[in-house]
Amino acid sequence: MMKQKLSLYFVMGSVDCTKDPLAVLDEAIEGGITMFQFREKGKGALTGVEKYRLAEKLFERCLAHNIPFIVNDDVDLALALQADGVHVGQEDEAAERVRDRIGDRYLGVSVHNLNEVKQALSARADYVGLGPIFPTVSKKDAKQACGLAMIKHIRAHEKHVPLVAIGGITQQTAKQVIEAGADGIAVISAICRAEQIREQTKRLYEIVMCAKQKGGS
Numbered sequence: 001m002m003k004q005k006l007s008l009y010f011v012m013g014s015v016d017c018t019k020d021p022l023a024v025l026d027e028a029i030e031g032g033i034t035m036f037q038f039r040e041k042g043k044g045a046l047t048g049v050e051k052y053r054l055a056e057k058l059f060e061r062c063l064a065h066n067i068p069f070i071v072n073d074d075v076d077l078a079l080a081l082q083a084d085g086v087h088v089g090q091e092d093e094a095a096e097r098v099r100d101r102i103g104d105r106y107l108g109v110s111v112h113n114l115n116e117v118k119q120a121l122s123a124r125a126d127y128v129g130l131g132p133i134f135p136t137v138s139k140k141d142a143k144q145a146c147g148l149a150m151i152k153h154i155r156a157h158e159k160h161v162p163l164v165a166i167g168g169i170t171q172q173t174a175k176q177v178i179e180a181g182a183d184g185i186a187v188i189s190a191i192c193r194a195e196q197i198r199e200q201t202k203r204l205y206e207i208v209m210c211a212k213q214k215g216g217s
């Protein structure tokens with residue numbers, strides 16, 4: 001179930017969009033995204049009531065289409081909205097504490113190596129986000145790219161962990177990412193920077209689903 005939801009995970013905030021974020025999300029939903037993360041971060045990001053109002057509207061769209069709505073970093077916001085889950089990184093609120101606060105909502109944890117995967121699992125994470133796989137333009141403080149080899153390494157040691165790969169993934173690389181052992185791809189620019197968001201999202205979805213079918217996951 002979780003592995004299916006991770007297939008095409010769209011991560012986005014207003015800063016990533018060149019047009020109305022609601023219109024971007026609508027098109028991405030029409031294109032077939034399977035999960036959404038509200039990541040309102042970076043220069044010019046909304047805060048306070050404005051951030052809350054945008055989150056509320058994006059959440060409504062996801063609810064209407066049965067797409068899990070995950071909040072990045074901000075556990076208070078996730079609880080206030082009764083969102084489907086939270087995603088935290090190694091420098092955010094500790095995963096164990098987040099799990100205690102959110103109960104059985106989804107918990108995603110960013111990881112960069114096998115040790116962090118094991119820690120995330122002991123904190124009762126529902127999935128891990130491994131990245132950056134490739135260099136990314138969307139996260140200023142991203143670590144060095146770990147490449148497809150890290151996906152293979154983690155999958156060799158943790159056969160069942162729901163794992164989504166993130167960072168610089170495009171239509172050109174999505175197939176290799178799934179073949180390396182990821183259950184899905186998480187993207188910002190491959191959707192936000194697409195000229196035709198609906199069509200490009202649909203293409204990404206087809207690539208991922210086709211690669212997953214062949215790999216039997």
Ligand SMILES: Cc1ncc(COP(=O)(O)OP(=O)(O)O)c(N)n1
Nearest residue numbers: 072073087088089090110129166186
């Ligand atoms: C699915 C997914 N994976 C990884 C991240 C990165 O989280 P983090 O390292 O906490 O960095 P920020 O996104 O908070 O800048 C993610 N957001 N989503």
Ligand SMILES: Cc1nc(C(=O)O)sc1CCOP(=O)(O)O
Nearest residue numbers: 131132136138167168187188189
């Ligand atoms: C939000 C995020 N986290 C990363 C990590 O490595 O943990 S890379 C990243 C940005 C992903 O955006 P794009 O698809 O445009 O490369």
Ligand SMILES: [Mg+2]
Nearest residue numbers: 073088089092
């Ligand atoms: Mg974070």
